[in-house]
Amino acid sequence: MKTAAVLTISDSSFQGKRPDSSGPAVCHELEAAGFKIVRTAVVADEQEQIEKLLMACASAARLVVTVGGTGIAPRDVTPEATLAASERLIPGIPEKMRTEGAKKTPFAALSRGICGVRGTTLLLNLPGSPAAAVDSLHAVLEILPHTLDLLDGNTEH
Numbered sequence: 001m002k003t004a005a006v007l008t009i010s011d012s013s014f015q016g017k018r019p020d021s022s023g024p025a026v027c028h029e030l031e032a033a034g035f036k037i038v039r040t041a042v043v044a045d046e047q048e049q050i051e052k053l054l055m056a057c058a059s060a061a062r063l064v065v066t067v068g069g070t071g072i073a074p075r076d077v078t079p080e081a082t083l084a085a086s087e088r089l090i091p092g093i094p095e096k097m098r099t100e101g102a103k104k105t106p107f108a109a110l111s112r113g114i115c116g117v118r119g120t121t122l123l124l125n126l127p128g129s130p131a132a133a134v135d136s137l138h139a140v141l142e143i144l145p146h147t148l149d150l151l152d153g154n155t156e157h
Helices: 022-032 047-058 078-085 092-102 106-110 130-151
Strands: 002-009 035-043 063-067 115-118 121-126
Touching: 002 022, 002 047, 002 130, 022 035, 022 063, 022 130, 035 047, 047 063, 047 078, 047 115, 047 121, 063 130, 078 115, 078 121, 092 106, 092 121, 092 130, 121 130
Parallel strands: 002 035, 002 063, 063 121
Antiparallel strands: 115 121
């Protein structure tokens, strides 16, 4: 079974001002796809905290998904934290998410989410709204198991 961690990046949810509905929605979709959720957390939009949590989760899960902090607001720093925690980038995955998102809204182009690799763990940024997070995940969900297989060194297709 593939393992996953889901991290909601949101100042307002971290401060208890707004319930986290995006993280649970993403967890539900990942579980339905056969992933075991081994960790969830809500963290403030603080780059150093996000980066440390990404690295810690990469030791515990094969897929670490962040939800939120991917826009262009001054405190949206999730891509920068993910870049710092990543050893390699996989640009095609967020490109696919933005392409699919653009079919529903022109605002998909404002997402700066990235996808990276740390060891054999995939780090994936999703947008913060529940609908956009689930839609973005669905855009790439079918390729995630194969991606994790490749990271394991299973390169025979």
